[in-house]
Amino acid sequence: MSDNSKIICITGGKGGTGKTLVAVNLAIMFKNEGKNVLLIDGDVDNPNTYLLLGRKLENNKPVYFFKPKIIEEFCYKCGLCAENCATHALLHVKDAYPIPILTVCSGCKLCYKICPQKAIEEDFKIIGWTYYSTDNNLSLMVGELVPSEARSAAIIENLLERLDDIINKFDIIILDTAPGAHCDVELLINKSDLIIPVTEPTKFGKLDLFRIIELIKLLEKDYRVIINRSSLLGFRELFLKELDENKINILGDIPLDDDIVLSYCQGMPLMDEKNDFNRENEGYKSFQNIFRNLLEWLNNKEVSIEN
Amino acid sequence: MIGVVSGKGGVGKTSLVASLATLINKDPALKTIIIDCDVDAPNLALILPSKSNNDIKREDVYNTLKATFENEKCTHCKRCIDEQFCEFNALSWDDVNRIPQLNYLSCEGCGACKVLCPENAFIINPVKSGEIISYISDMGAPLIYGKTRLGSTTSGKLVTECKSYIKNIENFEEYNMVLIDGPPGIGCPVIATVSGLDYVITITEPTPSGLHDLIRAIEVIKQFGIPFGIIINKADLKSPFQKEFKQYIDETGFDIIGRIPFDFSIAKAMSFAQSVVEYDPKSKASIAINEIYLKLKKAFLN
Numbered sequence: 001m002s003d004n005s006k007i008i009c010i011t012g013g014k015g016g017t018g019k020t021l022v023a024v025n026l027a028i029m030f031k032n033e034g035k036n037v038l039l040i041d042g043d044v045d046n047p048n049t050y051l052l053l054g055r056k057l058e059n060n061k062p063v064y065f066f067k068p069k070i071i072e073e074f075c076y077k078c079g080l081c082a083e084n085c086a087t088h089a090l091l092h093v094k095d096a097y098p099i100p101i102l103t104v105c106s107g108c109k110l111c112y113k114i115c116p117q118k119a120i121e122e123d124f125k126i127i128g129w130t131y132y133s134t135d136n137n138l139s140l141m142v143g144e145l146v147p148s149e150a151r152s153a154a155i156i157e158n159l160l161e162r163l164d165d166i167i168n169k170f171d172i173i174i175l176d177t178a179p180g181a182h183c184d185v186e187l188l189i190n191k192s193d194l195i196i197p198v199t200e201p202t203k204f205g206k207l208d209l210f211r212i213i214e215l216i217k218l219l220e221k222d223y224r225v226i227i228n229r230s231s232l233l234g235f236r237e238l239f240l241k242e243l244d245e246n247k248i249n250i251l252g253d254i255p256l257d258d259d260i261v262l263s264y265c266q267g268m269p270l271m272d273e274k275n276d277f278n279r280e281n282e283g284y285k286s287f288q289n290i291f292r293n294l295l296e297w298l299n300n301k302e303v304s305i306e307n
Numbered sequence: 308m309i310g311v312v313s314g315k316g317g318v319g320k321t322s323l324v325a326s327l328a329t330l331i332n333k334d335p336a337l338k339t340i341i342i343d344c345d346v347d348a349p350n351l352a353l354i355l356p357s358k359s360n361n362d363i364k365r366e367d368v369y370n371t372l373k374a375t376f377e378n379e380k381c382t383h384c385k386r387c388i389d390e391q392f393c394e395f396n397a398l399s400w401d402d403v404n405r406i407p408q409l410n411y412l413s414c415e416g417c418g419a420c421k422v423l424c425p426e427n428a429f430i431i432n433p434v435k436s437g438e439i440i441s442y443i444s445d446m447g448a449p450l451i452y453g454k455t456r457l458g459s460t461t462s463g464k465l466v467t468e469c470k471s472y473i474k475n476i477e478n479f480e481e482y483n484m485v486l487i488d489g490p491p492g493i494g495c496p497v498i499a500t501v502s503g504l505d506y507v508i509t510i511t512e513p514t515p516s517g518l519h520d521l522i523r524a525i526e527v528i529k530q531f532g533i534p535f536g537i538i539i540n541k542a543d544l545k546s547p548f549q550k551e552f553k554q555y556i557d558e559t560g561f562d563i564i565g566r567i568p569f570d571f572s573i574a575k576a577m578s579f580a581q582s583v584v585e586y587d588p589k590s591k592a593s594i595a596i597n598e599i600y601l602k603l604k605k606a607f608l609n
Contacts, residue, residue, distance in 0.1 A: 013348050015316010015491040020516070045492035046314055046523060048516035066394070086372065086418045086431075108417035109394050147526035150463065150495040179316035179491045180347030182455065182462045186412065202577050204321065208348040215457045235578050258545065265514050265548040 007173045008294075009192035009221075013208030015179035017198045018228035018254065019043075021264060022290075023176035024052045025271040029291045031138045032273060035171040040163065042188045043178040044128060044143035044155040054267030057142060058133040063158045064124040065151060066107040068100050074119035081111035081120060103150070128155040130162060139170070153183045160191055181215045189216060194297065195223035196251060201232055201239035213248065224251035224297060226290060231255040231282075251297070252290035257283030308470075308485040309607070310344070310500055311508045312528075314520030316491030318512045319540040321345070322573055323596070324488040325354040325582035330600045331486065332446040336608065338482045340473050341444070343452035344466045344500045345490040346437060352452055353580050355444040363442045368453070368468050371436035371461045372416025374409055380428035381406050387429075392420045412458060437465045439472050449476045463495035470503070484607065493520075493527050501528055507535040508564065508603075513544055513552040525561075535562070538599060542566035565599035567592050 010023040020043070027039040041049040050057055068081075068090070075097050082092030089105035092098040098111075102125070112120045127149040131142040141162060143155040167173070175192055177185045189195055195216050199209040209225065216223045225243065230236050230253035243250060254260070260283045263270040270277050271287050278284065311320045324341070331339045343351035357363050374397070383405040387398055397413035398420065400406075420429040437455040444450045453469040455462055470487070473479055489500040501507060507528050511521040521537070528535050537556070546552075556563065568591045576586035584593045 014350075015313075015348075016318055017316075043492075045494045045497075046516070046520040048315075048519060051515045051519060084418070084422050086416065106415055106417050107394055108415065108419045110417060110419040110422060113390075113392075113419065114422060145494060147493055147523050148498065148530040150498050152492075152494040180345075180462070180496075181457055182347050182496070183412075184494075186458060190412075202574065203353050203580055204348075204350045204577065207350055207353065211348060211457070218457055232574060261544070261546060264516075265546040267515065 006171065007175060007192040008194045008196060009175040009177060009189050010196050010198060011177040011185055011189060011212055012179065012198040013181055013212035014199065014205055017200050017205060018226075019179070019198050020048045020052055020176050021260065022196065022198050022226055022228070023174050024049055024269050025287050026291065026294070027138055027174045028269045028271045029287065030172050030174075031136070032271070034137070036137050036169065038139045038141060038163075038166070038170040038173045040159060040173065040175045041140070041142040042156055042159060042175050042184065044145045044152045044159075044184065045178055047142045047144050049176055050140060050142055051267055052264060053140065053269060055133065055135070055140060057131040057144070060129045060131050062126040063128040063130060063143075063155050065127040065154055066109055067102050067105060067123045067125050068111050069121040069123035070097055070100065071119045071121055072097055074117045076117050076119070078116070081115055084110055084114060086110075107151070107154070127151055128158075130155070130158055132162070152178075153187060156184050156187045160187065181212055185212075186215065186219070189221060190219050192221065194301070195221045196226055197223060198226045198228055200229045201227055201235045206239065206242065210246075222301070224249045226251050227253040229254070229256050251293050252286060254286045254290070255282045257281060259283050308487065308504045309506045309508060309603075310487035310489050310504045311510060312489035312497055312501060312524055313491060313510045314493055314522075314524035315511065315517050318517060319510050319567070319573075320491075321350050321354070321488055322577065322583065323508075323510055323538065323540070323567075324351060324486060326584045326593070326596045327486060327600055327603075328355060328448060329446060329582045329584050330597065331484070332448055334604070337484050337604065339448050339484040339486050340476055340479070340482050341448050341450045341486050341488070342469055342473070343450070343488045344469055344496065345488060346453040346455045346462050346465045346469065346496065347490060349452045349454055351488050352440070352450060354582055355446065355448075355450050356580075357442040358445045363440060366439045367435050368437050368439055368465060369433040369435055370464045370468065371434050372418070372431050373411060373414050373434045374416060374418075374420055375430050375432060376407060376409055377428050377430065378404075378406055380426045382426055384425065387420055387424060390423070392423045394419070436461045439465075439469055441472065441476070451476070462490070463499040466490070466496050466499035470500075493523050497524070498527060501531055501533065504533055506607075507533050508538060509535055510538045510540055512541045513539060513546050513549050515548055518548075518552055518555060536564040537561050538564050539566045541569040543568045564602060565595060567595045567599075
């Protein structure tokens, strides 16, 4: 497999379309092929991959974030720090020590850098965690934001740094993103070689799909779409037609399927060989089909890069 | 101000808000402004289109700050790199021209480079972060929604702008309720949505991820000390997790506002761009949502 296309990003815009379901099962199918796989959960607001895999979170590492610490005996109460703070994270009243308001602090450290008295020290708080575990050729790296912290992108950056350290150990890397099209999602798409947006054949699905595709195009990435719940209401034909008109390539679709719900709720991935789901079921076959198409896409990529 | 959040995406926030909006509009006791705060993927407008295309107001929002660099002022001292002015990896060194290069996406507009550069070669300017769209919906209530400009990185700020936009609605003092459709997740845009609300409706589904994400959303709501209740969507889903789910909910004693059964009429209503209470008022889901509505209204008017 080419090193030029080994990071695959699963995203989608809309929430609840099946991103994590696809990410987990693709990772399992690569593992079944004997590949050494790393699955990264980049939905740091709500990481769910480990639930679907039936795993526990292990080997946590804190993600630290800057906070200013005012050393009162050095401080002249000049107010320069508060004056220059772009997010107004330092409150300064005349003749009083500045008070940090951590919820709005961007972590730019300007206050620390410009204080003429060196009365501001670098201090840190934990805003999240990253986890890493290896099991049977399928490694899992998860980012998790501490609830009520806002800087989720800092966790993503931390994940990507951790990835850079170990990237050579793996044949393939699957990234699972949060819903939406914000900075967290953008960072992960930007890091990836191939993008798979997962959508559903509804009006909401279409609107959000078109928006995420706009972002993918902005970042100049190659993408193919998976349509989940494709048997919904027979709206599929119309949906497919619209995708076709917009020249959107489809990697495959996943019908509504009881086994999928069952595997999802039990933390037993559908495509894991040991879980013994019926291989003739539509859900199972659809994943096999998607995987075949994905391998073909990866091969084509490799050929076009070599040429 | 009442908002709907969920933690997990795709569990029915927008469908619920659309139905509640429909019911509220038929109710003379309530006069409501609706806001879609899912600025990354605003969908509510599909179900609540404008009454007439002529009165759609669009306003660009410029609340993202970005740095630019004036090459001619640079004395090539390289202090910006050596002393790491930027904490966000937005500055790198261009060896050929011996000037710093700015990465637009990474820049947070904090202004550290501007303040620290001895030659004042950096400038901070506001750039377009998105737009706020507002109109009177076909059912009567004003709808406000925000839409981020892709790559602008400031969803939270735009959410706050959307919420304060209500004062631009004509005769806004006459309204006695604001109903907000929130974004998924628990990060910056959710915090911005929940902040300042009087009540939060959380919606979830009986799956492990639904519960996991609900618990995390509730942690955020509790930090603000805002009262909340739970709506369980797809409540009768054939899920082996039902027992565990019920046990958790029972043990916490959280207020359950209502349960909406799994009902294809919701999906069908969506494909006609209607709320389910409008599309099929007799459906199981519509009956459940009606009960939820009456319960909320009673609590709200008290």
